[in-house]
Amino acid sequence: MRLEVSGLSAGYGASLVVAELDLRVGPGEVVAVIGRNGMGKTTFLRALLGLLPRRAGRVAVDGRDVTAEPTHRLVRRGIAYAPQEAGIFGGLTVEENLRGGLLAGPGGPSAWREALDLFPQLAGRLRQRAGTLSGGEQRMLLLARALMSRPRLLVLDEVCDGLHPPMVARVVEVLREQRERRGLSVLIVEPNLRAVLDLADRVLLMKRGRFLLERSPSTPGAREDLEHELVFS
Amino acid sequence: MTGRRADRHLLARSTLLAAAGVAAVLAPLLGDRYTVYLLTQAFIYAALAVSLDLVWGYAGILDLGHAVWFGAGALAVGVMTTTVGRDGMVVAVHGGAGTYLVAILLGMAAAAVAAAVVGAYCFSWRGSTRFYVAIVTLAVSVVGEALYLEQRWTGGDNGLFGFQLRQLDRVAWYYVGLALLGLALGIGILLTRSDFGLLMRAIRDNEVRARHLGFRVDHLKVAILAGGAALAALAGGVYGAAVGLVSSPLFGFLFSTQIVVWVAIGGRGTLLGPVLGAIALEFASSSLDRSFPDQWQLLVGLAFIAVVVFVPDGLLPPLGRLLERLTLGGEGRGPARSLLPLPVRGRADGEGEVMAALADVTFAYGSLQVLRGVSLEVRRSELLCLIGPNGAGKSTLMALIGDGTMRHGGSIRFGLHGVDTHRGRTVDRLARSGVIRKFQTPSLFESLTVAETLLLARHRGRLPSLWRRTRRIEVPGAVVELCHLSGLDRHLDVPAAALPHGLQQALELAATVAAWPDLLLLDEPTAGLTVQERRVVGEVLRRLSREQGRTILLIEHDLDFVDELADRVVVLQDGGVLADGSTDEIKRSERVRWSYLGVSTPS
Numbered sequence: 001m002r003l004e005v006s007g008l009s010a011g012y013g014a015s016l017v018v019a020e021l022d023l024r025v026g027p028g029e030v031v032a033v034i035g036r037n038g039m040g041k042t043t044f045l046r047a048l049l050g051l052l053p054r055r056a057g058r059v060a061v062d063g064r065d066v067t068a069e070p071t072h073r074l075v076r077r078g079i080a081y082a083p084q085e086a087g088i089f090g091g092l093t094v095e096e097n098l099r100g101g102l103l104a105g106p107g108g109p110s111a112w113r114e115a116l117d118l119f120p121q122l123a124g125r126l127r128q129r130a131g132t133l134s135g136g137e138q139r140m141l142l143l144a145r146a147l148m149s150r151p152r153l154l155v156l157d158e159v160c161d162g163l164h165p166p167m168v169a170r171v172v173e174v175l176r177e178q179r180e181r182r183g184l185s186v187l188i189v190e191p192n193l194r195a196v197l198d199l200a201d202r203v204l205l206m207k208r209g210r211f212l213l214e215r216s217p218s219t220p221g222a223r224e225d226l227e228h229e230l231v232f233s
Numbered sequence: 234m235t236g237r238r239a240d241r242h243l244l245a246r247s248t249l250l251a252a253a254g255v256a257a258v259l260a261p262l263l264g265d266r267y268t269v270y271l272l273t274q275a276f277i278y279a280a281l282a283v284s285l286d287l288v289w290g291y292a293g294i295l296d297l298g299h300a301v302w303f304g305a306g307a308l309a310v311g312v313m314t315t316t317v318g319r320d321g322m323v324v325a326v327h328g329g330a331g332t333y334l335v336a337i338l339l340g341m342a343a344a345a346v347a348a349a350v351v352g353a354y355c356f357s358w359r360g361s362t363r364f365y366v367a368i369v370t371l372a373v374s375v376v377g378e379a380l381y382l383e384q385r386w387t388g389g390d391n392g393l394f395g396f397q398l399r400q401l402d403r404v405a406w407y408y409v410g411l412a413l414l415g416l417a418l419g420i421g422i423l424l425t426r427s428d429f430g431l432l433m434r435a436i437r438d439n440e441v442r443a444r445h446l447g448f449r450v451d452h453l454k455v456a457i458l459a460g461g462a463a464l465a466a467l468a469g470g471v472y473g474a475a476v477g478l479v480s481s482p483l484f485g486f487l488f489s490t491q492i493v494v495w496v497a498i499g500g501r502g503t504l505l506g507p508v509l510g511a512i513a514l515e516f517a518s519s520s521l522d523r524s525f526p527d528q529w530q531l532l533v534g535l536a537f538i539a540v541v542v543f544v545p546d547g548l549l550p551p552l553g554r555l556l557e558r559l560t561l562g563g564e565g566r567g568p569a570r571s572l573l574p575l576p577v578r579g580r581a582d583g584e585g586e587v588m589a590a591l592a593d594v595t596f597a598y599g600s601l602q603v604l605r606g607v608s609l610e611v612r613r614s615e616l617l618c619l620i621g622p623n624g625a626g627k628s629t630l631m632a633l634i635g636d637g638t639m640r641h642g643g644s645i646r647f648g649l650h651g652v653d654t655h656r657g658r659t660v661d662r663l664a665r666s667g668v669i670r671k672f673q674t675p676s677l678f679e680s681l682t683v684a685e686t687l688l689l690a691r692h693r694g695r696l697p698s699l700w701r702r703t704r705r706i707e708v709p710g711a712v713v714e715l716c717h718l719s720g721l722d723r724h725l726d727v728p729a730a731a732l733p734h735g736l737q738q739a740l741e742l743a744a745t746v747a748a749w750p751d752l753l754l755l756d757e758p759t760a761g762l763t764v765q766e767r768r769v770v771g772e773v774l775r776r777l778s779r780e781q782g783r784t785i786l787l788i789e790h791d792l793d794f795v796d797e798l799a800d801r802v803v804v805l806q807d808g809g810v811l812a813d814g815s816t817d818e819i820k821r822s823e824r825v826r827w828s829y830l831g832v833s834t835p836s
Binding site: 192 | 598620621622623624626628629674719720731732734736739756761762790791792
């Protein structure tokens with residue numbers, strides 16, 4: 001999926017949290033937005049997905065203007081979102097949660113199998129109420145459900161938060177594979193550079209609601225530039 | 234806002250209130266007899282609305298039977314000043330001012346006791362939701378009205394009448410009504426602006442967190458409901474003495490609903506809103522009742538629905554904002570609170586003693602076995618990291634340590650003063666004894682600001698002052714540091730709900746430290762922070778344990794971070810202890826490398 005965002009502004013009440021943001025995510029591209037807390041990362045995602053009213057800006061998917069479309073229409077276009085918290089239905093079972101993901105897209109049995117292969121821990125607990133899963137397992141469920149819909153763009157808000165290291169490595173592996181095989185595009189928001197360094201094609205640093213710096217991790221010195229800005233600016 | 238603007242705001246508000254006060258005092262000289270009578274009744278109802286606003290608007294207890302307490306006050310006066318004949322009709326009226334006073338006091342006591350019994354029943358049941366009390370109080374109101382009709386001593390169908398205190402004329406009653414309203418508002422303002430007012434809102438916002446900070450939430454809710462009932466009964470007593478009539482509808486569900494409507498339309502949690510709501514609706518109803526007797530109730534109903542749908546906060550808050558924008562600009566909050574570091578305390582005695590000892594602890598959620606025999610010791614002044622795969626039981630173990638009422642196998646013992654045993658001790662009891670848990674995801678009081686949250690945390694279950702409003706909050710130096718490092722100190726007057734996720738995490742950690750527990754249970758305290766921020770937070774935690782004698786049990790995934798921080802590491806897997814030792818030992822352990830780090834061969 002090709003996502004183009006231009007001039008996006010949004011905020012709460014009287015305050016403008018993000019202002020005039022431009023961002024492009026190409027097909028099969030992984031773009032990461034990093035920045036410290038309170039800089040507007042989550043607000044940006046919520047405005048992008050129409051979960052928060054936009055003050056200004058244009059959003060286009062594959063060249064088509066979708067600015068006026070509500071969130072559920074965007075989801076049907078193939079965007080899956082894994083929010084930072086409160087993303088699962090605690091009263092439903094693990095299986096019911098996953099079926100919800102299946103409904104949202106063209107996933108089918110193969111997506112079901114793949115997601116459960118990725119998280120075998122969930123496979124053994126399909127009947128359990130999702131609210132009784134541990135924090136880390138709930139993150140897994142969120143990811144599995146997002147993948148279930150076979151999205152063309154995956155939007156992740158601090159997705160590896162609370163996952164233990166081998167699991168983080170698995171997730172990175174799967175995202176890479178999906179990108180190569182199906183051209184999945186990914187937009188990640190993260191406080192830490194390290195978490196996205198292995199995955200992202202481009203990293204944007206957000207500071208007080210604006211993109212301050214853009215680097216590709218593969219270019220020399222990119223990491224140092226980003227780290228420096230993250231800490232000192 | 235600037236000090237001058239705050240002053241101007243205060244001046245404008247005082248002028249408005251003074252004008253309203255003067256108008257209220259002069260009204261009887263200008264209005265006709267009927268208006269004076271209506272105003273008297275409206276003031277009494279407004280005082281009643283204030284009592285419900287305290288209970289519902291501030292403490293979040295939806296009392297749908299509030300009329301019963303009001304009725305009890307009126308009934309007490311009626312019963313003590315009348316004699317009822319065999320046919321249930323009033324045959325004689327007696328008693329002087331003293332009798333009325335005693336009757337009102339007895340009515341208040343009776344209402345408070347009855348409300349306390351209802352509250353104790355509603356709040357002590359573990360599975361009760363916030364709707365439970367609404368349903369029970371609704372039932373109390375319905376049953377109350379039905380019972381009233383059955384009794385002879387209440388006058389049954391006819392009610393009791395003709396007993397008003399005749400020494401006072403209409404104008405005098407008007408001033409009594411005004412004084413009652415002034416008293417209710419005074420109590421309300423004092424209470425809600427005090428530190429205790431914060432606790433009321435905290436309980437409304439997040440009972441679980443309040444318990445985890447040591448507050449006896451159930452007792453407090455019973456006390457708040459009983460207090461509200463007593464105030465309602467006072468209004469009822471004055472009503473009885475002024476009007477000289479008490480009958481079953483005063484207890485009824487319809488009247489209860491009416492009080493709720495006054496509060497909701499005016500704006501719950503604003504005190505002034507319910508007062509204006511009660512007075513306006515009472516006036517409107519008496520004038521419209523005569524012109525549109527049938528449609529009037531329908532109109533009120535529609536207005537109520539419109540308010541709930543379009544201005545859920547009630548009419549006062551938007552009105553107030555409009556006024557502010559027109560005249561003053563800016564928000565009219567009181568002066569900001571600030572943090573003051575407490576002097577650093579020395580090390581606690583008894584370093585190295587056992588702080589918590591777990592022996593063969595087992596736990597299951599239904600058929601799902603989460604912990605299968607965990608034994609470990611946490612020593613005083615130690616920083617112990619708990620690591621392990623997702624679903625290993627780390628958070629469950631932490632929850633068990635902080636809550637003695639969860640049914641589990643094995644034993645947990647503390648080396649704390651006065652809490653050697655664990656089983657059966659509630660979360661708030663353990664919190665008061667010095668064991669406090671920070672949850673994995675932020676759990677805060679949404680309407681309380683950063684400073685207010687820290688102030689409540691400082692109390693750790695002690696009853697905050699009912700009238701004092703603390704402006705300079707003394708907190709341990711580590712809290713000042715955490716606030717500075719995270720940037721919370723720039724948001725001291727921001728409500729928790731408006732903070733970004735990361736700052737909410739930081740606030741929950743700061744509040745846990747502010748409570749100054751001996752044993753801190755921290756579930757992923759640095760999630761969502763950057764690596765640099767993590768490092769500084771880690772540094773603060775380490776000093777807390779090494780220099781200031783706090784014991785910390787901490788769940789963490791980042792092994793590099795654990796390496797810098799921990800005195801000792803326990804690896805949990807599949808509900809059992811896989812390894813227990815120094816970070817070096819853990820890193821070298823073949824089993825840990827294989828199962829946790831996902832490394833299959835030694836490098």
